[in-house]
Structure formats: structure tokens, C-alpha cells
Amino acid sequence: MIKTCFVFPTIRTGFPAFFLSLGLAITSLPAQAAAPVGAEERFACSAPEEAEMGEPVICRTQLSAKGKPLVVRLYWDILADTDEWHVFRIETARSETGKAMATLDLDSRAPLSMRANGFEFGDFNFDGYQDFRLIEFLPAGPNVAYYNALYDPRKGRHVTADALNMVSAPSFDAAEKLVVSEWRGNAVTHGTDSFAWDDGELVLRKRTVSVFDEAGKCMTTAYEPKGRVTAEALLTGADSDALLSEVYEAPCSN
Numbered sequence: 001m002i003k004t005c006f007v008f009p010t011i012r013t014g015f016p017a018f019f020l021s022l023g024l025a026i027t028s029l030p031a032q033a034a035a036p037v038g039a040e041e042r043f044a045c046s047a048p049e050e051a052e053m054g055e056p057v058i059c060r061t062q063l064s065a066k067g068k069p070l071v072v073r074l075y076w077d078i079l080a081d082t083d084e085w086h087v088f089r090i091e092t093a094r095s096e097t098g099k100a101m102a103t104l105d106l107d108s109r110a111p112l113s114m115r116a117n118g119f120e121f122g123d124f125n126f127d128g129y130q131d132f133r134l135i136e137f138l139p140a141g142p143n144v145a146y147y148n149a150l151y152d153p154r155k156g157r158h159v160t161a162d163a164l165n166m167v168s169a170p171s172f173d174a175a176e177k178l179v180v181s182e183w184r185g186n187a188v189t190h191g192t193d194s195f196a197w198d199d200g201e202l203v204l205r206k207r208t209v210s211v212f213d214e215a216g217k218c219m220t221t222a223y224e225p226k227g228r229v230t231a232e233a234l235l236t237g238a239d240s241d242a243l244l245s246e247v248y249e250a251p252c253s254n
Contacts, residue, residue: 045116048085053077058096060120063151064128069094072132074116084109087117087134088147093160102157106147111135118146124164125150125197126177131158163202166235167195178205188212195231202231207244210252218252 045059056073063070073096076088087108091100110117119134129151136145148161164170168183179202181193191209194200207223223244234243 044078045119048076048116051076056091057116059116059121059132061120062132063130067129070121070130071096071098072119073100074119076132078112079109082109083112085112085117089226102149102159104149104158104160107136108147110135116195122172123174124148124172124179125160126172126174127151127153129153131161133161154208163200163231165191165242166231167193167202192233193234198228200250202227203244204234207234219249220252222247 029172041204048057051057056075059072059074061070062068071093073091073093074087075091076085076087078084079086087106090102090104090106092102093100108117112187115136117131117134121130122133124131124133131148131150131253133146133148136147138144146165148164149158150161150164151157152159164179167179171180171182172178177196179197181195181196182190183193184190189209189211191207193207194205196205197203204225207225208220209223210218210220212218224247226243226245229243234240
């Protein structure tokens with residue numbers, strides 16, 4: 001009999017190139033829970049502390065609202081040099097011992113106290129299918145890197161979500177079908193990027209940047225993309241002036 005635990009959302013963060021170009025160190029805002037997907041908000045995993053070495057931790061849900069069962073097997077070991085729980089392979093299947101539909105190699109590391117390395121299910125691209133993610137590593141600072149996998153109905157299996165893996169601190173607005181990235185540049189600078197999925201890529205819809213001056217006054221500047229600007233273009237060192245147009249500047253709302 002499998003004892004279950006419940007795994008709650010955690011968040012990935014990244015490094016917006018807009019502020020890297022200004023020489024600012026990026027830190028994340030406090031983690032925001034992913035929006036609930038479907039009626040089920042908690043997802044059962046077998047208890048990691050009861051798994052024998054070499055045996056996977058099992059996480060279960062349904063692939064879609066009326067879909068078939070989805071089982072995710074997390075293969076793990078313990079890193080002796082850091083005493084971390086290490087997930088090195090993920091398999092998806094229809095049952096605990098069923099044939100693997102997808103095999104994904106990764107290098108996920110987290111403290112032993114963090115159950116299943118923060119694993120969670122969710123519909124991250126709003127197509128009605130369950131995706132999943134877990135922590136890749138916890139750095140010394142607050143930026144938490146996540147490994148994300150999306151279900152590809154054409155291939156009939158989950159694949160690595162390279163575009164989503166680049167985005168800082170994503171939360172998911174199912175009503176507007178937006179991936180919202182909140183980030184902090186330093187103690188006085190923070191911002192929000194809103195992306196939409198377009199042909200498998202995350203495309204910027206809006207960016208806002210809020211900055212406090214020495215007197216504590218806060219101003220927010222809103223930007224819109226010049227044409228089609230992907231997350232990859234925005235976050236990998238491209239010239240932001242060539243990608244963004246300033247729309248307005250106003251006092252911060254809060």
C-alpha cells in the first residue's frame with residue numbers, strides 16, 4: 001500500500017537581460033502559487049522517505065479532465081557530497097509499472113527536507129493536458145531553477161519545456177491564458193513580464209518595471225514589444241531598446 005503526501009507549487013526564477021545589461025543582480029520575488037488547474041488542487045505522490053534506493057517515487061493524476069491516468073516515476077539517489085535528494089530520470093506511464101511513454105533525463109537537486117524536489121502537476125500552456133515540473137537546484141540566493149515538461153498531444157508524450165525553463169518566477173493565469181513572470185532586479189527595482197503561448201513559444205505581451213528612488217518614491221514604466229518578441233530573445237542578452245517601446249510612466253499603484 002502506497003502512503004501518499006501532497007506536493008504544493010513552487011516557482012522557477014531566471015535573469016531578465018533587460019537588467020543584466022544595467023549590471024543589476026537579479027533576485028526573485030516571493031514564490032507565488034501556480035493557479036489551480038481543474039478541480040483537483042493537490043496531487044498525490046508516494047512518500048519519498050519510504051522509497052527504497054533504486055525504486056522510483058510515484059506521482060499520479062489524470063492526463064486531462066476526462067483523460068487516462070498519468071503516472072510519473074521519479075528515479076533518484078542521494079548525493080553523498082552535498083546530502084541532497086537527486087532526481088536523475090523521469091518516466092511517464094499509464095500505471096505504476098506500465099511501459100514508459102517518455103523518459104526524460106535531468107539533474108534535479110534539493111534538500112532532503114523538500115519532498116519530491118517540489119514536484120507539481122499543472123496545465124502550464126492551457127491546452128487541457130497536465131504538465132509537470134520540479135526544482136532543478138536551489139542556489140545560494142533566492143533564484144530557484146525549475147525543470148518543466150509539457151505534454152505534446154501530437155507526440156503523445158511529455159517533452160522538456162525549453163521556453164518555460166527560461167522564464168523567471170512564472171505563475172499561470174488560466175482565464176487570460178498568460179504566463180506571468182515576476183522578478184526583482186535589486187532592493188529598489190522589480191518588474192512583471194506577461195507572455196502568451198504562440199506556436200510553442202512564449203511571446204511577450206507586456207513588461208512593467210517599477211523603481212524606487214532615494215526618497216522612496218516609486219515610478220512604474222510600462223513597455224510593449226516591437227513586433228513579435230519571444231522569451232528567448234528577451235532573456236538571452238538581446239538589446240532591449242530594439243525589442244521594447246515605452247508606453248507610459250506613472251507612480252506605482254502600491
